[in-house]
Amino acid sequence: MFRRKGVLAVVTAGVLSAALAACSGGSTATPEPAASGTDAYAGRSITALVAAAGAGSKAQYDEYYKTLSDEFTKATGATVNFQFYSGGAQQNTIVQTSLVSGSGPDVIGYGSSVGGTLAATKGFVTLSAEDWKRVGGREAWNDSTLSASGAGADNSIGIPSFSVPFVIAYNKEYFEKAGISAPPKTWDEWITTAKKVQDANPGVYGAGFDPADPLDPWKFVWSYTHQLGGAMVSEDGKDAQLSTDEVKKATDFYFSQFYEHKIVPPESLSWNSAQMLSAFTSGQVAMLPIATRGTLSAAKGTPVEGKIDFAQLPSVPEGMTERPEGGTPAASIVSGQFWAVFKYAEKNKDLALELAKVSNNDVVIQKQYELLGWAPTTKDGIEKLSKSHPESRPFLEIQANMEATEFSPAWTQIQTGLSVTVNKVAENLATSGQWNEGFLNEQLSNADQAVQSALK
Amino acid sequence: MQPSPPAANRSPLSRSRRTIALWADKPLWMLIPCALALIVIVFLPVIATLYLSILDLDISTLREWVTAPIIGLANFAAAFESNNVLGVSALQSLGVSLGFSLLTTAAVTPIGILAAIAAHRHFRGRGIVRAIFLIPYVIPTFAVALLARIMFLNNTGFVPQVLAALGLSSIDTYWLIGPNAFWALTFTDIWATWPFIYLMVLAGLQTVPREHFEAATIDGAGPFRKLFGIVLPQLRNVLALAVLLSTLNHFGNFTLAFVMFSSPPPDSAAVLPLATYFYAFTSFEYGLASAIAVLTMVVLIVPGYFYIRMTRIANRIE
Amino acid sequence: MTTLQSPSESARKATKDQHVPASTRGRRWKPQDVDRMLPAWISRLVVIACLGAVLIPVGYMLLLSVTPDSKVALGEVGFTNLAFGNYVTMWAEAPLASGLLNTILIAGTSSLLSVLLGSLAAYPLARWKFRGQKTFLYSLIGTQTVPGTTILLPLFVIFSWIQTVVGIQFIGSYHAIILTYMTFGLPLSTWLMVNYMRTIPRELEEAAFVDGCTRVSALFRVILPLAAPAMVVAFVFAFLVGWNDVLFASVLTRSETHTLAVAVEQFANNAAGTGIPLYGQLMAAGVVSSVPVVLLYLLLQRRMVQGLSAGSMTGV
Known part of the structure; x- marks a missing residue:
């Protein structure tokens, strides 16, 4: 009985491996050389894996994707089918299953921060100089934008599509009442501004806080760490740096808003970004640290409609008048979408490159800004948008100050490690009611070890 | 007009030579579609999981997993180390899962039995009551989880508000993070699954012959003695199976914790299926995830086997 | 044709027809107390x-579903300013309508197939003895220990292999997901049918065999009509598998074949991911995804109790 099972196991493993070898390695036919013009593409189609519509803006997303698809067909005569993922977990699941089975979508529109993870899978086409030329040349983009496209010019996998800079959002009315004329530029000012707002508007808290969110807290900690001159991994990419002083200070500052300065709502330790945003749109808090222009659509029909303004994230750490040496403004991560081609779909690379090119054309960049507030990524596009939509300039300036997250194969672990640390520290703070620096250090060193073992 | 007991299967008639001849031809081919489906959809993936669990399979080798190096039991060793990115070792997750599934089963069993007994006898509106009792079990798990996520929210949620009004805990008690998350998860699961036991027991109660009650009544037995002396022993098999299925379902429940908590989940609610999912699909450590899956199966199959032997669930079939 | 009554029916009749014998001993008792297993007040207390416990959270869910999104987030839930509009706007927020249709199609087909294949397999298991029978039955329970999170990836590989070999688009099609759910429903379906079939007297088939009936037609003409109550139970349990699953559907379906569970999950994800709390609408979506199954259960509730009771699990 046992022996029979053993044989079965061997046979099935063999069948599986054979199947896999057949579908993952088999199709490495070199793509046809650049054949511009409609004929080469007519009748073909590709599948693109892209982000599903954000809440409250399905109609806008639908229209954006329709524009993209129409433009693509117009340019090539081919069609593009969209497949959607919602959230990082589902994106990872689909990518993983596709890579392992060697089948699935041809091209993915990935969020900038997962670039390192995707590159580490070696499952995506490395773009050649020739490929870049076909989408307009690397020089069409700023270097900071391209830093989320791959580790250096020779190892890039992603072509920028659109950008969504992170900003702070604030309630103009509360600022006026408190006699504040300009948004904070340093973190000291952030705290004093928040306190002034609280004094002038009883019942209102200075800032929003969402330590239970999977995404916002690490962005905050990341920016602050970089402003202090730190980074999450060493320059050579070999050593994890999650338990450095910079990261500790950054996380400590994040929580000091709660336990020391008391500028955030006392019940906010279990909040995620949705709850933080609804506190903002209902007028309970005056500032949001990690916001996008999408806040405007969330505010429609709420008490704060028409009272919102945006500014760059404060960029000088607490207790300082200027950034320490090595510190960068790190106003926002290079955020937005990049296109990468699955290796198993290399035969459709030509079409995928066309799609990337179309996603940066004049029609699409106008449409994406009008519909969703997304900024263009090419130098040319930025210039055109700032001419046609002057009100977009502040955002475009912030975009110039964007900084790419560390392009590391362990980025997922870094991000999860930071989120988990912040979540746990919040839990600890919620249950003990006291700030415990030792606990923070312990959690960070755990996370650091986990990242280190992923970097091995 | 006698109720046909299973013993009818072996009536004298069926032993005659003619009938034996009638039954001679076994249509075993009828098993094939079922077996084939189970092999392709369940057993092959399980075998693959066994194989993957001894491979060095992570983000960089995943795509070429056929050629990934075999590293023996290293993944199993790694599963018990605590310095993973979630900060929860497989051992801790196992503890959470065991605690969660045993506790919920221990709670839903008496609740289900009581409810079934109460709804068994005739009273006005019994039909409606019986129907209402089933609702929590039927509401999809993801909907229950979303509801729980809103109801347990500190300060603004229904649960903290009620508990505060009753003076039992502060309205600022955190239920979705920290150690309390375990209780929020357990409580929600109990709420959603007790009707399963209720349904099984209610069904079982229909089969207890009224004569047994009459005899006991004549002997002067009170309600409790009927319950413990007659009914529960008769329902032994139903209960044994219901409890087994219920424990397995609780243990394998991925959706509830996944939707109810933000990801990553709090330590106290990082049940094993969730931990497995995070290894597999968030940090791409598929070898490790497979090792944890194998451990999960071992943990369930070994006691499960003895349980089945002990309770003789399959007795009639053997 | 009294012999063709299902065992459960005849059992019920038998008990109903019986008259309660008059009290013989000194102690007085009322006929309705004969099968009382709990004192009346405890019984009432348990029911209440x-x-x-059921109605308060369900009621709260209904209330949330008609509360404006922002009010839910603030905890201002009450009976003033109800927003029935949630039930209108949510259809445009997420592909719930197509999800609902897909789920009905997918869960419906897979559970029907599951009952059919389960019954087919149950017949030899219930009627004959053969080598490996026990192993087969044990492995049915064994499948329940397999963690879904890990078979997802290998399953996907197998499906994509089938896709390559057969040369059709399999992943993302209705076939793949229906096949998967059907299989997940099979163990319980088979188990239920085996148990139920054992309570059906063999004489009925024997008569059919003598008449020259094949095994298949005996199963379909004689056994299955009698086993209808168990088939209903198996159907409902299998139906819930497809209705509830999020994990497999999120990978094995595409936008056109997304189930309701995936649509609602994505809806919830997006609401959290983009930071826009649509709690009221989410709850409305939750209600909409619950109503069909709740109705199904309520309709079939009585039959389920019958099907489960008549022999399924109860041993002697």
Whole structure:
């Protein structure tokens, strides 16, 4: 009985491996050389894996994707089918299953921060100089934008599509009442501004806080760490740096808003970004640290409609008048979408490159800004948008100050490690009611070890 | 007009030579579609999981997993180390899962039995009551989880508000993070699954012959003695199976914790299926995830086997 | 044709027809107390407590579903300013309508197939003895220990292999997901049918065999009509598998074949991911995804109790 099972196991493993070898390695036919013009593409189609519509803006997303698809067909005569993922977990699941089975979508529109993870899978086409030329040349983009496209010019996998800079959002009315004329530029000012707002508007808290969110807290900690001159991994990419002083200070500052300065709502330790945003749109808090222009659509029909303004994230750490040496403004991560081609779909690379090119054309960049507030990524596009939509300039300036997250194969672990640390520290703070620096250090060193073992 | 007991299967008639001849031809081919489906959809993936669990399979080798190096039991060793990115070792997750599934089963069993007994006898509106009792079990798990996520929210949620009004805990008690998350998860699961036991027991109660009650009544037995002396022993098999299925379902429940908590989940609610999912699909450590899956199966199959032997669930079939 | 009554029916009749014998001993008791297993007040208390435990959260869910999104987030839930509009706007927020249709199609087909294949397999298991029978039955329970999170990836590989070999688009099609759910429903379906079939007297088939009936037609003409109550139970349990699953559907379906569970999950994800709390609408979506299954259960509730009771699990 046992022996029979053993044989079965061997046979099935063999069948599986054979199947896999057949579908993952088999199709490495070199793509046809650049054949511009409609004929080469007519009748073909590709599948693109892209982000599903954000809440409250399905109609806008639908229209954006329709524009993209129409433009693509117009340019090539081919069609593009969209497949959607919602959230990082589902994106990872689909990518993983596709890579392992060697089948699935041809091209993915990935969020900038997962670039390192995707590159580490070696499952995506490395773009050649020739490929870049076909989408307009690397020089069409700023270097900071391209830093989320791959580790250096020779190892890039992603072509920028659109950008969504992170900003702070604030309630103009509360600022006026408190006699504040300009948004904070340093973190000291952030705290004093928040306190002034609280004094002038009883019942209102200075800032929003969402330590239970999977995404916002690490962005905050990341920016602050970089402003202090730190980074999450060493320059050579070999050593994890999650338990450095910079990261500790950054996380400590994040929580000091709660336990020391008391500028955030006392019940906010279990909040995620949705709850933080609804506190903002209902007028309970005056500032949001990690916001996008999408806040405007969330505010429609709420008490704060028409009272919102945006500014760059404060960029000088607490207790300082200027950034320490090595510190960068790190106003926002290079955020937005990049296109990468699955290796198993290399035969459709030509079409995928066309799609990337179309996603940066004049029609699409106008449409994406009008519909969703997304900024263009090419130098040319930025210039055109700032001419046609002057009100977009502040955002475009912030975009110039964007900084790419560390392009590391362990980025997922870094991000999860930071989120988990912040979540746990919040839990600890919620249950003990006291700030415990030792606990923070312990959690960070755990996370650091986990990242280190992923970097091995 | 006698109720046909299973013993009818072996009536004298069926032993005659003619009938034996009638039954001679076994249509075993009828098993094939079922077996084939189970092999392709369940057993092959399980075998693959066994194989993957001894491979060095992570983000960089995943795509070429056929050629990934075999590293023996290293993944199993790694599963018990605590310095993973979630900060929860497989051992801790196992503890959470065991605690969660045993506790919920221990709670839903008496609740289900009581409810079934109460709804068994005739009273006005019994039909409606019986129907209402089933609702929590039927509401999809993801909907229950979303509801729980809103109801347990500190300060603004229904649960903290009620508990505060009753003076039992502060309205600022955190239920979705920290150690309390375990209780929020357990409580929600109990709420959603007790009707399963209720349904099984209610069904079982229909089969207890009224004569047994009459005899006991004549002997002067009170309600409790009927319950413990007659009914529960008769329902032994139903209960044994219901409890087994219920424990397995609780243990394998991925959706509830996944939707109810933000990801990553709090330590106290990082049940094993969730931990497995995070290894597999968030940090791409598929070898490790497979090792944890194998451990999960071992943990369930070994006691499960003895349980089945002990309770003789399959007795009639053997 | 009294012999063709299902065992459960005849059992019920038998008990109903019986008259309660008059009291013989000194102690007085009322006929309705014969099958009382709990004192009346405890019984009543249990019913009331359970009703409350079920209805309060369900009622709260209904209330949330008609509360404006922002009010839910603030905890201002009450009976003033109800927003029935949630039930209108949510259809445009997420592909719930197509999800609902897909789920009905997918869960419906897979559970029907599951009952059919389960019954087919149950027949030899219930009627004959053969080598490996026990192993087969044990492995049915064994499948329940397999963690879904890990078979997802290998399953996907197998499906994509089938896709390559057969040369059709399999992943993302209705076939793949229906096949998967059907299989997940099979163990319980088979188990239920085996148990039920054992309570059906063999004489009925024997008569059919003598008449020259094949095994298949005996199964379909004689056994299955009698086993209808168990088939209903198996159907409902298998139906819930497809209705509830999020994990497999999120990978094995595409936008056109997304189930309701995936649509609602994505809806919830997006609401959290983009930071826009649509709690009221989410709850409305939750209600909409619950109503069809709740109705199904309520309709079939009585039959389920019958099907489960008549022999399924109860041993001697």
